[in-house]
Amino acid sequence: MKNNLYIPDKIHVGFQSRNDTYTGKLAYVVPYAGAKIRKEKSFNGWRDHEIESVDCDNVPVSGFVINKKAGDYSSHWNHRSAVIRIYDPRDFEFEISVDNLLYILSFEPSEPGKGLGGEYVYSWDKEKLVLMPASSADYGDLRSFNDKLKNRVTAKKLQIGHTYLSKQNKEYVYLGVHTKYKCDIVNYYVTPMQYGNHSLGAHYWFMGVSDYEIRTTKVIGDGFIEIVSQEISPSFSAMYERVSKIKEFSPIDNDKTHIRKMSFEEFSESHRTFVTGDMLRGEIFYYGSEYSVSVSKKSGWERRTFNTLQEVYDAYEPQRAVYILKNGQEKKEEYRDNW
Numbered sequence: 001m002k003n004n005l006y007i008p009d010k011i012h013v014g015f016q017s018r019n020d021t022y023t024g025k026l027a028y029v030v031p032y033a034g035a036k037i038r039k040e041k042s043f044n045g046w047r048d049h050e051i052e053s054v055d056c057d058n059v060p061v062s063g064f065v066i067n068k069k070a071g072d073y074s075s076h077w078n079h080r081s082a083v084i085r086i087y088d089p090r091d092f093e094f095e096i097s098v099d100n101l102l103y104i105l106s107f108e109p110s111e112p113g114k115g116l117g118g119e120y121v122y123s124w125d126k127e128k129l130v131l132m133p134a135s136s137a138d139y140g141d142l143r144s145f146n147d148k149l150k151n152r153v154t155a156k157k158l159q160i161g162h163t164y165l166s167k168q169n170k171e172y173v174y175l176g177v178h179t180k181y182k183c184d185i186v187n188y189y190v191t192p193m194q195y196g197n198h199s200l201g202a203h204y205w206f207m208g209v210s211d212y213e214i215r216t217t218k219v220i221g222d223g224f225i226e227i228v229s230q231e232i233s234p235s236f237s238a239m240y241e242r243v244s245k246i247k248e249f250s251p252i253d254n255d256k257t258h259i260r261k262m263s264f265e266e267f268s269e270s271h272r273t274f275v276t277g278d279m280l281r282g283e284i285f286y287y288g289s290e291y292s293v294s295v296s297k298k299s300g301w302e303r304r305t306f307n308t309l310q311e312v313y314d315a316y317e318p319q320r321a322v323y324i325l326k327n328g329q330e331k332k333e334e335y336r337d338n339w
Helices: 040-046 098-105 139-149 236-243 264-269 309-316
Strands: 010-017 025-033 054-057 065-070 073-075 078-080 083-088 092-097 119-125 128-133 163-166 171-187 194-208 214-217 224-229 258-261 273-275 281-286 291-297 300-306 319-322
Touching: 010 040, 010 092, 025 040, 025 119, 083 098, 092 098, 092 128, 098 128, 128 139, 139 224, 171 236, 194 236, 264 309, 291 309, 300 309
Parallel strands: 025 092
Antiparallel strands: 010 025, 010 054, 065 083, 073 078, 083 092, 119 128, 163 171, 163 224, 171 194, 194 214, 258 319, 273 281, 273 319, 281 291, 291 300
């Protein structure tokens, strides 16, 4: 089970009339986030407005009962996965995934006529409802995590080099506020390629402790929920050096970008693409026992095969484009932002 499920203090429940339920109505359960409910548009589009929706405190409750399996059918292009209908003792019925039921049964028994043992709360994995048994090994950690969600880290609390916990339960080191750039290729048909640089304004920059993932945002909002460390991270210098070599942090300097010959060692480590001595682009493919090389010419692609990589290197004297950033660094890293 994920360790970052959202457990709200209150839930909101809407209904549709259904003959195949215990109570004659099926529920759509959504969480509160502050004073508003999540998924409000889809919630109001789904529910029957003639049946009054209700609020419930999301506290551990016993008396849940398995009704039956639903879904698991195809209609032309549309396929609905199997779900399990569950009766809530507050007199409504809702649906969970088969995986959720298997997780529940690993902690609590299900007895015919008596339903599921134990107490349960509602939780969410992003948009997906998860019925969480209070007896599970994850419940205590999730409660602690959700308590932290209510005490988010504001922008004023951020200190460069310190470590923070995101609401996805992942640790990041704060790298400061820096301008973020969008660097688009404006001329693909020259070597080296030419870039256009556009400022996206000031952003907060972070890097993941475990994987060096770069994250940026213009607004901190509720993105961070705990101060993990108020000491400068021992990885801070390496992280800052790494981020300084991407074009989103410091844009491409087209005037300083150039072509240089590759050493054989460099070529052997990254021998997928290269530039020939007469500025033609080449690509290499390895088929078990030989290297197939394609070079782009005005008349089309020239293709040749070689037995060794050394033969390819000697034949083409491969070069590569060296992209220099405005801060003087050579571009090394590719930017991936999963914020």
